[in-house]
Amino acid sequence: MQIVKDNGPITGEHIADRLNLTRATLRPDLAILTMAGYLDARPRVGYFYSGKTGTQLLTENLKKIYVKDYQSIPVVVNENVSVYDAIVTMFLEDVGTLFVVDAGSHLVGVLSRKDLLRASIGKQELTSIPVNIIMTRMPNITTCEKDDLLIDVAKKLIDKQIDALPVVKETEKGFEVFGRITKTNITKAFVALAAEDL
Amino acid sequence: MQIVKDNGPITGEHIADRLNLTRATLRPDLAILTMAGYLDARPRVGYFYSGKTGTQLLTENLKKIYVKDYQSIPVVVNENVSVYDAIVTMFLEDVGTLFVVDAGSHLVGVLSRKDLLRASIGKQELTSIPVNIIMTRMPNITTCEKDDLLIDVAKKLIDKQIDALPVVKETEKGFEVFGRITKTNITKAFVALAAEDL
Structure with a gap:
């Protein structure tokens, strides 16, 4: 998260390099962070910090209260x-x-x-x-x-x-x-x- | 999610079998669902449905409002x-x-x-x-x-x-x-x- 915050947009390869990991090892973690909305990903550009804090799940909850x-x-x-x-x-x-x-x-x-x-x-x-x-x-x-x-x-x-x-x-x-x-x-x-x- | 709801606890291999996928292909998805709190995982037992609806993220949000x-x-x-x-x-x-x-x-x-x-x-x-x-x-x-x-x-x-x-x-x-x-x-x-x- 900090690497993306400081350097985004940054590709998966470059993040993996900095952490001394293979891209395959890192892939599930980046998928989680992107799915959860913390990171955004654009093809051929890389990952960047979304600034979001889980608000979609929050709104889902609010839409269940009558x-x-x-x-x-x-x-x-x-x-x-x-x-x-x-x-x-x-x-x-x-x-x-x-x-x-x-x-x-x-x-x-x-x-x-x-x-x-x-x-x-x-x-x-x-x-x-x-x-x-x-x-x-x-x-x-x-x-x-x-x-x-x-x-x-x-x-x-x-x-x-x-x-x-x-x-x-x-x-x-x-x-x-x-x-x-x-x-x-x-x-x-x-x-x-x-x-x-x- | 439905497979785990109906059959949990169920191992990653068994879920992959049912979907005709390799376990490696499925791994990031199971990681996402577990990390987000929708599934729970226990070593040597398998995955089961947590019944949670994203409330942890919600509480995180509420704890940022002063x-x-x-x-x-x-x-x-x-x-x-x-x-x-x-x-x-x-x-x-x-x-x-x-x-x-x-x-x-x-x-x-x-x-x-x-x-x-x-x-x-x-x-x-x-x-x-x-x-x-x-x-x-x-x-x-x-x-x-x-x-x-x-x-x-x-x-x-x-x-x-x-x-x-x-x-x-x-x-x-x-x-x-x-x-x-x-x-x-x-x-x-x-x-x-x-x-x-x-």
């Missing part, structure tokens, strides 16, 4: 409850995001801790404002489904700058909420990637 | 500011966690959105309570340093059920705060793992 493997149970409130009651629910259930549903249990809004904190420093009485005044509402809600790749949902969380997504199933009458994916779930998946080795 | 590669800028407030001013700072800076410092700029506390939301539904006037009444204080603050592995910090976030850690440097007079690691940073690292492949 939303359903890491989703949490959703906590929902009715659209008519007060902001005060929503805050109490958030503390009792110890979650950072609530999903708001209508009388038919279909998703109509999302409430983050930030939304509730903003409302709480306003001048209005928290027990008299219904959550549907302050919530983020459909169609501005980003959703996901249980068979989505976790990596794609992680991208949505970053791109949209949100903390959580509802895991939904679309029906004729709207979206039913079956789960919740948060940055905590993504962090758990990140930790699990390393723990698989144990 | 706090300093993903940390954000910390947002600090003085321990004497009011809870109301802390909430305003949190919105202006658009962060979920504030670090509280004393007159000498050393870390004395942490304020989460949850802490501020809890205070805001209390009966006290938010402009008259200083943050040091409601903050989590030293020595109950979990910290990290810039050269810590991101995976270890992710574990701390999960184990302690917190959203963010200050990145500190210990001095004789206390901890100076240089950065902030949140579940958002971990989610960005998770996304970057997959993006490296592009």
